[in-house]
Each structure stands twice: as C-alpha cells, then as structure tokens.
Amino acid sequence: MDAETMKNLDAVYKKWQNRADPAGGGIYTAGDANDPGRKAWQDKFGDNIQAPQRAPSRFRPRKRKNKQADLSFQPLTEVKFHVPGAVIPAIYKRRRPVMGASCDRCCKESKKLFEDITPSWGMHNILSQNLYKKHNLLKRSFCHIAFVRACNISHEYPDVKQNVMQSARVKTCILTPVLQEHSLSDQDIKEAEKIRRQRLTELEKEADTIYNRMAAVIYRRFIRFTAWFLFKLFGRLLSSIQIHNGQMDILREASQDERPLVFLPLHKSHMDYLLLTFVLVTRDIKVPHVAAGDNLRIPVFSWMLRHLGGFFIKRKLDHSSRKDELYKCVLQEYVEQLLQNGQYLEFYIEGSRSRTGKAMVPKSGLLSLVVNSVTEGVVPDVNIVPVNISYEKVVDSGYTNELLGEVKRPESFWRTIKSIWRVIRTTYGNVRLDFGQPFSLQEFSRSMDLSQPMKDFASSLVAKATVNSSSRSSLLRNYSDVSLSDMGDDKSFALTKALGYHVVYDAVNCCAVMSTNMVAFLLLNNHRQGTTFEELSASFERLRGEIISRERDVGFSGEKAAIIHHALRLLADDVIVTEVQKFIMEIHIQPKLVLPHLLNLTFYSNQVVSLFALDSVLACGITAAAEDSESYDSEDIDGKKIVSQKTILEKTKQLCDILQREFIFVPPCISLESALIEALDKFTASETLKIMQQSTAGSRGGDWGWDDEHDADMSIIDVPEVDYKLTKSDELLTKLRYLKSLVAPLVESYWVSACALRWLSNQTFSETEFLTALHACAKERVQEEVTFFPESCSMEPLRNAIRIFKEWKVIQVDADSRVSLCDAYNDEDALFDVIEKIGQFKL
Numbered sequence: 150m151d152a153e154t155m156k157n158l159d160a161v162y163k164k165w166q167n168r169a170d171p172a173g174g175g176i177y178t179a180g181d182a183n184d185p186g187r188k189a190w191q192d193k194f195g196d197n198i199q200a201p202q203r204a205p206s207r208f209r210p211r212k213r214k215n216k217q218a219d220l221s222f223q224p225l226t227e228v229k230f231h232v233p234g235a236v237i238p239a240i241y242k243r244r245r246p247v248m249g250a251s252c253d254r255c256c257k258e259s260k261k262l263f264e265d266i267t268p269s270w271g272m273h274n275i276l277s278q279n280l281y282k283k284h285n286l287l288k289r290s291f292c293h294i295a296f297v298r299a300c301n302i303s304h305e306y307p308d309v310k311q312n313v314m315q316s317a318r319v320k321t322c323i324l325t326p327v328l329q330e331h332s333l334s335d336q337d338i339k340e341a342e343k344i345r346r347q348r349l350t351e352l353e354k355e356a357d358t359i360y361n362r363m364a365a366v367i368y369r370r371f372i373r374f375t376a377w378f379l380f381k382l383f384g385r386l387l388s389s390i391q392i393h394n395g396q397m398d399i400l401r402e403a404s405q406d407e408r409p410l411v412f413l414p415l416h417k418s419h420m421d422y423l424l425l426t427f428v429l430v431t432r433d434i435k436v437p438h439v440a441a442g443d444n445l446r447i448p449v450f451s452w453m454l455r456h457l458g459g460f461f462i463k464r465k466l467d468h469s470s471r472k473d474e475l476y477k478c479v480l481q482e483y484v485e486q487l488l489q490n491g492q493y494l495e496f497y498i499e500g501s502r503s504r505t506g507k508a509m510v511p512k513s514g515l516l517s518l519v520v521n522s523v524t525e526g527v528v529p530d531v532n533i534v535p536v537n538i539s540y541e542k543v544v545d546s547g548y549t550n551e552l553l554g555e556v557k558r559p560e561s562f563w564r565t566i567k568s569i570w571r572v573i574r575t576t577y578g579n580v581r582l583d584f585g586q587p588f589s590l591q592e593f594s595r596s597m598d599l600s601q602p603m604k605d606f607a608s609s610l611v612a613k614a615t616v617n618s619s620s621r622s623s624l625l626r627n628y629s630d631v632s633l634s635d636m637g638d639d640k641s642f643a644l645t646k647a648l649g650y651h652v653v654y655d656a657v658n659c660c661a662v663m664s665t666n667m668v669a670f671l672l673l674n675n676h677r678q679g680t681t682f683e684e685l686s687a688s689f690e691r692l693r694g695e696i697i698s699r700e701r702d703v704g705f706s707g708e709k710a711a712i713i714h715h716a717l718r719l720l721a722d723d724v725i726v727t728e729v730q731k732f733i734m735e736i737h738i739q740p741k742l743v744l745p746h747l748l749n750l751t752f753y754s755n756q757v758v759s760l761f762a763l764d765s766v767l768a769c770g771i772t773a774a775a776e777d778s779e780s781y782d783s784e785d786i787d788g789k790k791i792v793s794q795k796t797i798l799e800k801t802k803q804l805c806d807i808l809q810r811e812f813i814f815v816p817p818c819i820s821l822e823s824a825l826i827e828a829l830d831k832f833t834a835s836e837t838l839k840i841m842q843q844s845t846a847g848s849r850g851g852d853w854g855w856d857d858e859h860d861a862d863m864s865i866i867d868v869p870e871v872d873y874k875l876t877k878s879d880e881l882l883t884k885l886r887y888l889k890s891l892v893a894p895l896v897e898s899y900w901v902s903a904c905a906l907r908w909l910s911n912q913t914f915s916e917t918e919f920l921t922a923l924h925a926c927a928k929e930r931v932q933e934e935v936t937f938f939p940e941s942c943s944m945e946p947l948r949n950a951i952r953i954f955k956e957w958k959v960i961q962v963d964a965d966s967r968v969s970l971c972d973a974y975n976d977e978d979a980l981f982d983v984i985e986k987i988g989q990f991k992l
C-alpha cells in the first residue's frame with residue numbers, strides 16, 4: 150500500500166471528521182459515553198448496541214490501549230487498518246430486505262413451503278459472540294470454545310465407498326472394456342481368461358485409486374476444531390461475517406426436509422470453501438461435500454479439505470476417447486450415493502474463480518450429475534440453493550496479473566504457505582453471505598415443460614450443442630413444439646443448462662453490494678477524473694438509493710463518511726487521496742487510471758455494473774437505433790429523432806448476444822424481449838423516450854391483454870408497434886451516455902477483437918498465438934492512449950470475444966487448435982459487417 154496515500158487518507162479523514170456534523174455520528178472515541186455518534190445511534194436503535202466487528206477474545210491484537218473499552222465501540226485509531234465502528238453494527242437491529250426469493254414462475258410450490266415461516270429480518274455477525282456477554286469470566290474468555298462445543302455436528306457422514314465400488318454402474322464400466330478388448334473367440338480360452346482377469350484386476354485397482362484420490366472423509370471432531378480455528382483466523386482477517394437471519398431461518402427449515410441440499414455458490418475466492426462450511430457449522434446445518442478442483446490437492450491442505458468435506462475432481466475430462474470413462478462413472482456413482490444417503494453437496498458452477506468480479510456463465514459438468522440422478526429417478530429430488538458471498542476485499546492475489554496476460558501459477562504447498570503469510574498480515578473488511586431460497590429440482594423441471602421461454606431457451610441450446618458436437622445425433626430438431634419430457638437425454642442437457650443459468654442469475658440477484666463495490670464503481674464511472682470527498686459522498690448516497698430501489702441490499706450501514714473512509718482504506722492501493730487548498734482545504738480522491746490498478750477497481754465495480762447491465766445495453770440500443778440512419782426516417786418538427794421500438798429491441802438484442810458471456814440479462818424463464826420492453830418503461834417514465842404512436846397494426850392480439858398465466862410468455866404475443874421521440878434534453882442525454890458508458894470498456898474489448906479477425910484473412914494462428922497477439926494489440930492501444938478505457942485490454946473479455954466468434958461461426962478451430970476464418974467470413978465486407986455490428990455500440 151502506498152504509505153503516502155494511507156497517510157493522506159487518515160489525515161484528511163480526521164480533518165474532515167472535525168468538520169463533520171457530530172449529529173451524523175461520525176466522531177467518537179472508544180468508550181466515550183458522550184460520543185455524539187454513539188448517542189445518535191442509541192437514539193435510533195436503542196440501548197441494545199451490539200456487535201463489535203471482531204469477536205472479543207484473548208487472542209485479539211495485544212497492543213490494545215484501552216482493554217476496558219466497551220467492545221461494542223471500537224476507536225478509529227485503535228489499530229492500524231481498523232474499521233470505523235459505525236460501518237457495520239447498525240445493521241444488526243435494522244430490518245433488512247430478505248433477498249433471494251425463489252422464482253415466481255419456476256418455483257411456486259417451493260416458495261409456498263416457506264411462506265409460513267416468518268423470517269427474522271436482522272443481520273447477524275457470526276464473529277460476534279455477544280450471547281456470552283452475561284456469562285462468567287471463564288465462558289467469556291473461552292467464548293469460541295464454548296460456542297463451538299455447543300454446535301451440533303452430530304450429523305451422519307456415511308462412508309459410501311463399498312456402495313460405489315459394488316454398484317452396477319461401476320462394475321459394468323469395468324467389465325465392458327474387458328469383454329470387448331479380449332474376445333474369447335480370438336485366442337486360446339485359458340490364455341484369454343487369464344488376460345481378462347488381469348485386466349479386470351487392473352481396472353478394479355484403477356477404480357479404487359480414483360475413488361481414494363477423489364472422495365471426502367469427513368471427521369466430525371476435525372470440523373469442530375476447524376470451526377474454532379476459523380473463529381480465530383477470520384476474527385483476525387475480517388471485521389465481520391454477516392448473514393441474514395431470515396435467510397438462515399429458511400435454510401434451517403429446508404435442512405429439516407428429506408431432500409438433500411445442493412449449494413451452488415458463485416466463486417470469487419478460495420476462501421469461499423471455508424466460509425460456507427464455517428457458517429453452516431455455526432448454524433447447526435450439516436456440512437456439504439464440496440467439489441474442489443484437483444489443483445487444490447496439495448500436501449497437508451488437501452488432507453484438511455478432505456476431512457472437512459472436500460472431494461477432488463479433475464477439472465477437465467477427456468470426452469473424446471474412453472480414457473476417462475471409468476473416472477466419470479466413479480464420479481457419477483459417488484455423487485449419486487452421496488445424495489441417496491442424504492448428504493449435501495456444494496459445487497462452484499462457474500468452474501473457476503471470477504477474475505473480473507462478474508458472474509460467469511455456468512459450467513454444466515457437475516450439475517449434470519445431480520440433474521441426471523434426479524431425472525433418472527435414482528434420487529427422488531434435491532433442493533437447490535443459490536449462494537453469493539460478497540467480499541469488501543478478496544484475499545486472493547494474482548487476478549490482475551492473469552488479466553494482464555500472465556499464466557496462472559499452479560497452487561503448491563509453499564505458494565500456499567506464502568499466501569497465508571501475506572494474508573494474515575492484513576485485514577479484509579466485511580464479508581456477507583446470502584442464501585437464495587431453496588427450490589425443488591423436480592419442480593423446476595416440471596416448470597420447464599410449461600414455459601415457452603424455457604422451451605425456446607432449451608431449443609436454442611440444444612441446437613447450438615448439436616451443431617457444435619457431432620456426437621449429438623438429433624441435429625437441428627426444433628424443440629419449441631414438443632414437450633420437454635419427450636426429449637430424453639436432451640431434456641437433461643437442457644435442464645442442466647437452464648438450471649445453471651437460472652441459479653447464476655438468482656445468485657447475482659441476491660448479492661449484497663459492499664462499500665468497496667460502490668466506491669470503486671463511482672470512481673470509475675462517475676468521477677473518473679477525481680472528485681472531492683463531499684461529492685463522492687453525495688454520489689454514494691444517490692447510488693445507495695438506486696440500489697435499494699432495485700430491491701437489492703447493501704452490505705453495510707451506518708454513517709456515510711465512515712463507510713467511504715473504510716472503503717477507501719481497503720482500496721488504498723488503487724486510489725490517490727490528496728488535500729487540495731482551494732477556498733477551503735478539500736479532500737480530493739482520484740482513481741489510479743493506469744494498469745493494473747484499473748483492473749483491480751473494475752473487479753470491485755463490476756458487482757454494481759451487473760446491476761445496471763440491462764439498462765446499460767438498452768441505452769446502447771437506443772443510441773445505436775437513433776444513430777442508425779436507416780432506422781429513423783424522419784425528424785419531427787422539433788427536430789427530435791424518431792426511433793421505433795422494433796429497432797431499439799433489435800439493436801439491444803444484438804448487443805445482448807455479443808455480451809452473452811459477460812452478463813446473464815434474464816433468467817431462462819423470461820424472454821429477453823419482454824424484459825427489454827419492461828426496462829424500456831424506465832426510459833419513457835424519465836422522458837428520455839417519449840411515446841409518439843402506438844399502433845396495433847400487424848399485432849395479433851390488438852392490445853396488451855395477456856393474462857397472468859401468460860405474462861412470462863410475451864414472446865408468443867406480437868408486440869404493438871411503438872415509435873419514440875428521443876429527448877433533446879442535455880441532462881437526459883448525458884444520463885443515457887452515462888448508462889452506455891457502463892458497458893463501454895467491454896464493447897471496446899469485443900470491437901478490438903473483431904478488428905483483429907482481419908489478421909486471419911491470409912493466415913492461421915494457434916488459439917494461444919491469436920489470443921496473445923490480440924492481447925498485445927489491446928495493450929498497445931492503451932500505451933498509445935488511443936482508448937478511453939485501459940481496462941478494455943483485460944484478457945477475459947478478449948477470450949470471451951473469441952468464444953463468441955466461434956459460436957457465430959465467424960472463425961473455426963481445427964483439430965490442431967489452429968484458428969481460421971469460416972468460409973462465409975473470408976472476405977473483407979463480411980468481416981467489416983462483424984466489426985460494424987459491434988462498433989455501433991462504442992461510446
């Protein structure tokens with residue numbers, strides 16, 4: 150961390166505090182009963198002030214100046230990096246919205262199950278052990294031991310090895326190749342029999358080895374010990390671990406159900422594994438078996454993970470040959486056996502940690518195992534739980550290096566030790582876990598059969614997969630017309646995909662926005678050239694209002710200035726804080742607009758960008774429609790541009806198609822068009838667009854009269870033709886441009902990638918060469934300052950752009966991984982169309 154920035158930040162903040170209105174609660178000292186901030190807080194929330202950010206413990210940092218200080222109030226200056234006390238505690242008594250309600254269209258029955266529960270509304274900090282406040286000294290001193298001893302970890306974790314190895318599936322998988330490879334007719338019967346036995350023994354051993362390397366062996370005592378250890382560790386690293394009591398009530402109720410829970414969290418950090426297990430232990434919920442990549446099978450740590458429920462899987466399977474057949478078979482059987490035995494599972498469906506802070510499109514491998522178990526009737530049903538973990542600061546390092554083109558360094562024992570050493574010497578603010586409402590997979594599957602958008606979604610996916618994979622024989626079937634239950638294998642495939650997309654969408658929508666997300670977002674998008682503390686505070690307040698109006702929660706509360714100060718300290722490496730002498734002394738805050746700092750800020754900002762993604766693409770669609778000379782025929786007498794809804798929707802859908810790997814704009818049960826039409830209302834309400842005429846010519850229904858049952862099926866109703874006038878108000882146009890700018894760095898990355906396609910006109914590249922050259926070109930643009938958005942050279946969108954071009958059949962990759970243009974695009978004009986298709990959305 151830049152020492153000067155830190156010094157400035159503290160100095161200017163103290164000065165600012167002295168100027169601040171004391172009634173705002175920003176100024177206080179430890180244990181000061183007259184502290185106005187405390188008083189204001191007490192007036193607001195009563196005497197029952199709770200929750201220090203870090204658990205009271207004799208293991209707390211020793212350099213405490215005032216050991217007698219009221220632990221519910223921490224002084225700002227107490228320890229280095231200390232969090233201002235007002236940032237978090239106020240939330241505990243406040244009603245906070247319960248996010249994560251399950252989908253009204255897909256999971257009505259599951260939703261009803263939880264309707265009778267009146268969820269608590271407050272937040273709880275797991276690290277706070279206030280319940281021991283009134284106990285004797287011994288219990289207070291050893292509150293974590295006392296707490297962990299009281300946790301119920303008596304759940305059963307049966308060993309399923311025998312069942313897996315003796316299962317018909319595994320036995321058949323072992324026998325089939327033996328019988329095929331060594332046919333008795335070919336050789337002497339005795340000799341063949343001997344070879345068969347040898348081969349059988351070999352394969353049995355292989356299956357045994359696969360199982361032993363994969364399976365978890367949960368030790369309950371170790372779980373208890375780890376929970377205690379994590380209290381100490383997290384107490385040192387984090388200010389709080391917040392959970393919503395209402396969500397936990399629902400989760401606990403679901404854990405009483407006989408259907409196993411399958412937790413599907415978004416993956417942002419290696420800490421996710423520990424945090425989720427830790428939270429569940431402290432709430433007396435059975436710990437899940439957690440799928441971890443075999444990159445984490447490192448000495449000592451893998452032993453620990455395995456005994457906490459981790460099982461290790463290969464990250465890539467060979468589907469082309471039979472090499473991994475036995476592996477897949479053991480894995481499928483293992484997952485089935487766990488579910489049949491009522492064990493809970495935890496998968497990270499994105500497959501990898503998000504380097505950009507945005508959710509990634511789901512991978513289907515592990516999820517398909519669960520879906521198959523249910524669709525094949527081996528397991529009656531499971532409850533799916535989307536989860537999101539929001540960090541103020543992630544502990545993982547190296548994300549920005551990877552986005553700048555460095556190859557990820559594989560995990561190793563020493564590297565892990567080094568990382569732990571680095572991590573424990575700093576603090577990471579607050580963490581919040583949000584659990585979506587559990588919903589039944591069977592119900593989701595039934596809903597899929599009834600919903601037209603889901604059928605369309607399934608149809609497009611199956612068509613894509615069939616075109617991309619020669620192994621899928623049912624080429625180009627149109628599933629819109631058939632019941633999904635007739636689809637057989639394809640039904641499982643489509644169900645897995647739809648479920649994955651829905652879960653990621655749900656998890657993103659139940660994520661609390663943290664202070665660092667907001668500050669990074671504001672600095673990158675509202676105050677890129679820097680701003681004063683006062684202006685930042687005003688924008689912060691407006692953004693908070695906007696987030697809450699979108700039925701999302703923020704992961705903090707308390708005095709605004711303290712929150713911003715806290716966020717700036719966590720982002721101190723990436724911002725410059727200075728004092729500027731104008732008429733009065735002003736605090737000036739500026740983001741570091743250079744790499745890698747920009748990428749780091751983008752990581753935190755992206756959480757908020759996702760929230761505005763649909764509005765942002767719509768703003769791009771509106772502007773592109775207005776600028777497209779073919780799409781508006783005239784200007785009215787005021788000279789306002791006239792754009793048709795049809796053109797706006799067309800343009801916006803094009804952009805959604807381009808950015809389909811960056812955002813999941815709508816869940817699979819809603820048609821994109823209906824969501825866009827709904828979002829357009831905001832633009833008409835603000836008068837950015839004014840409705841000119843609404844004719845029903847050509848529409849089937851003649852009015853907007855769909856009933857409730859079909860409100861999700863707007864795609865089957867023709868949309869009335871609507872024309873809009875685009876506002877001429879500078880203020881509204883600036884807002885439109887602002888919304889457009891939110892996705893501008895991404896659009897720029899895709900545009901640069903499209904331009905690079907021209908290199909393929911006369912030559913081929915290997916996939917890696919092409920990506921490296923593209924990345925070098927994007928970085929050169931940054932160095933030469935020909936782009937407003939240096940973050941556009943991030944590796945991730947460039948990689949995604951190449952995937953999209955493959956999907957569009959602009960490029961193809963042959964068996965030797967060489968990239969070339971597809972025939973239809975091997976000409977300048979066709980390539981120009983691709984470039985233009987993306988370029989029209991540039992800022």
Ligand SMILES: O=P(O)(O)OC[C@H](O)CO
Pocket residue numbers: 419441442443444445500501502503557
């Ligand atoms: O691809 P990575 O490095 O994000 O790996 C993340 C997973 O947790 C590995 O199991």
